[in-house]
Amino acid sequence: MRITLAQLNFRIGDFEGNLSLMQDAIKKALDEKSDLICFSELATCGYPPRDFLEFKDFIKRSMDVVQILCDLSEKIAIVVGAPTMNPLLEGKDLHNSAFFLAEGKIQHITHKALLPNYDIFDEYRYFEPSTEFKLVHFKDKKIALTICEDIWNLGNNNPMYKICPLDYVIDQKPDFILNLSASPFNFNQAEERLHVIKSNVLQYKIPMFYVNNFGAQTDVLFDGGSVVMDPNGVCFDEMPYFESCIRTYDLDEVLKGGRSSEQAKVKVDLIYRALVMGIKEYFSKLGFTKAILGLSGGIDSALTAVLAADALGPENVMGLLMPSGFSSQGSIDDATELAKNLGISYEIIPIESTFETYKNTLKPWFDGTKEDVTEENIQARIRGMILMAFSNKFKYILLNTTNKSEMAVGYGTLYGDLCGGLAVLADVYKTEVYQLAEYVNRGKIRIPLNSIQKPPSAELRPGQKDSDSLPDYSILDPILYNYIENKKGPDEIIEMGFEKAIVLKSLKLVNQSEFKRYQAPPVLRVSSKAFGQGRRLPIEGKYLC
């Protein structure tokens, strides 16, 4: 039996486009004399469709795609993920399902049993879990058809679910496991995915064909990396990350094994590629080609510019240098050098006169008050406004350059440097920004060394440094990581050896900044806990504040 896995990039609600991708893949699979082609979870409608699932019209359009695929299944069996209506009156209205289509008919429907409902996942919001488990009989084989999380309750120390769906069918001796996934990227995920697949394969002693989707849905990135694993737990094939891929495998060869093919998993390289894909996808799915961003001369905007140039081509990236009276000549030089290194266009637009106009406008009311964060914010907001004016006038998308450390402690101006359609680095801690900067500079210097080496500063008042208001990033970042990613409380973090006052201040800053993050742009998710829809906290909470 020959089995094709189609790792494709679906768009949410683009039923025609998704169908067309699948039709092309089916043609290729037929050319490769495949018996069975397998698409990923909710492939008809794209993943995650979120509250569109609550529209009957949306479900109907998805079922229309299933029907067309069904008609195409005369010569090849097709496995495809799609939402289905729950026929029972009680329970949630939908199932997250996989259709097994063959000979022009629906041969089998499997529903997902384990519904992820954590971090960015909301599947219990829409779906009723399956309580029935059956094998699919196809030709002379028995297939254990599963959907994404259904295989994830093995190999964990703290299982989130009470059952393992495969336990219910293993006695009937399936020949292999087929898994349709939409498993999002984080820099540890490919490693964990292989661990989970291996745990299943070793437990049940049959091979697994695992197909993931690839592409981005704004903040949520899918890396692909579909896997075929032989019955001994060796990775027979791992499809490339961050690209479409259609490959056909011979079941007998997989059963025989003896082939090991796995990609390197280097954190900084994975993050770099994920961010480039995230930018590329955001623009292409929204129908834009050109990015604009503010270049401060600092490392964050420099790295964002590199990523944008690599994603969209330097000819599609515009940097604006917007010096104020507090900007150093060094910063202007660094930003200019960067733009030249990358071959992106840039313009210098001083904001001094606009800043003066604001101050004059506000003078009657502000007279006698001290200059404070208000005036700093005005400068940041003037820059945001100029960038947005270019964006509006010339159809650029503004890229936000805030890093995760700043986003965490609220070191940024709402409607100022927090503007943007997409926050490229807001899931990358400042210490990781340095690692990425080194990485993109590895062949030749693209980010000027001065941008990397000088002490970070917002340059919003004379002589300002980040370290005036924040702990050193080498101390702040691990505190943030332990709080945000590891959910440690203050006592636990202090016990690790961090200074009490710094820990308490840092966590307080995080919790007090929730109102800023509420209005921040979507954040490309590369860690296991990014700001945005995967981290939900009250604005008015008094915890640790």
Place this chain on the structure above:
Amino acid sequence: MRITLAQLNFRIGDFEGNLSLMQDAIKKALDEKSDLICFSELATCGYPPRDFLEFKDFIKRSMDVVQILCDLSEKIAIVVGAPTMNPLLEGKDLHNSAFFLAEGKIQHITHKALLPNYDIFDEYRYFEPSTEFKLVHFKDKKIALTICEDIWNLGNNNPMYKICPLDYVIDQKPDFILNLSASPFNFNQAEERLHVIKSNVLQYKIPMFYVNNFGAQTDVLFDGGSVVMDPNGVCFDEMPYFESCIRTYDLDEVLKGGRSSEQAKVKVDLIYRALVMGIKEYFSKLGFTKAILGLSGGIDSALTAVLAADALGPENVMGLLMPSGFSSQGSIDDATELAKNLGISYEIIPIESTFETYKNTLKPWFDGTKEDVTEENIQARIRGMILMAFSNKFKYILLNTTNKSEMAVGYGTLYGDLCGGLAVLADVYKTEVYQLAEYVNRGKIRIPLNSIQKPPSAELRPGQKDSDSLPDYSILDPILYNYIENKKGPDEIIEMGFEKAIVLKSLKLVNQSEFKRYQAPPVLRVSSKAFGQGRRLPIEGKYLC
């Protein structure tokens, strides 16, 4: 037996403050010779605590409160909601629990069985549902102790759950139902709540004591309205909406019945009171007293000013009139009249010179282009920046004045009129804004009639009217309502008699504006489907676009 219901305003994570509120209530209950005092769902930590629940330190602090209450339960039994750790390795880490404390000991713990996971609710994200149901024995009575949603699977046509927890204990003949709730407001909720309570009481033929919390957690409003219902399904008492209330009831009297006490439920009045409470709460929980907003002379900003003045006192509200060259004298007059009617302070800050400065700054790049939405946005953003400058300098919170119709179709400028800490009217359709304006004008004219009667305009270009780009609100609003609240598809809405082109254009505008709403302020939720955390949609979806 005497039973006290304590309808209180808890703050998320404010363990000390919440405990202190409960201690005061216990004193009052003891004075009233009560046997049992009952607090609402998750009262120790506030509802909804959201991802704070993922912190073990947070759960520990909540348990510390339970322990202190336990020590206080020598003279009176205490029922209180709190999260507990799930002792089993498998399943979610927590339960949403109710403690029954008496004689200084934990006598009983009930876990919630039906976990809402729709709209603003995410309970499956954190909690493992209960599968065990037992009565509480206290003095000579048997109590069926339930938590919020546990009673909501009765009286629905499309039940979301597969069980009714009370079915498991009714054979043991409980004397009454006790329900701890955190049931958020919408303008139909008090009505529905009584319907659900009545369905339970009539089904099980025993009375119910239902305690809700009151207060706001930013966007999510809790109206209180706790209920005591006699065994015949007559409302023995309904506590006031939008305020704290502690009342003690004699069980025998409730069993006897013969008393009917229910409040009027008038949509416009409920919305008005909810919005006033929402503003008041946002400011008090964040420790602010003063609001600022832009006054355009239009009805939305006028209504927002009225609500702010009623919530915070006119002395704490500042309106800024920021006319441009496109502002009519009529608008300035209307805004001035409004400010005088309300007794709020106001200032006039023309934005013409700042607008010119921007245009001059951008001239080298914009020369030869047509004036378009870019220049309109610049004006809106200058106003946003001036308001934010006042906010930063003088510790005002900026109130956003966008209505739901505008927010739906994206008729507003990101970082411009979409600025603000809180969107007061963004769950109120324009046609409902008119109803509210009439309502607040019922005693005496507060909003100038001209603001109500003139055709809506953003005044961002000469002679601009909302109707240039949008269908009339009397047509747009029902289309939006059927799409957003009722989740009808385009075909269904067209079948209702709306013009096809208008329907398709309106729904497309809604779906294309998701990127703006992603960065919009939190929206006071008064309907069954508000923008914000209760409505989750992809930014890049292609559905109906």
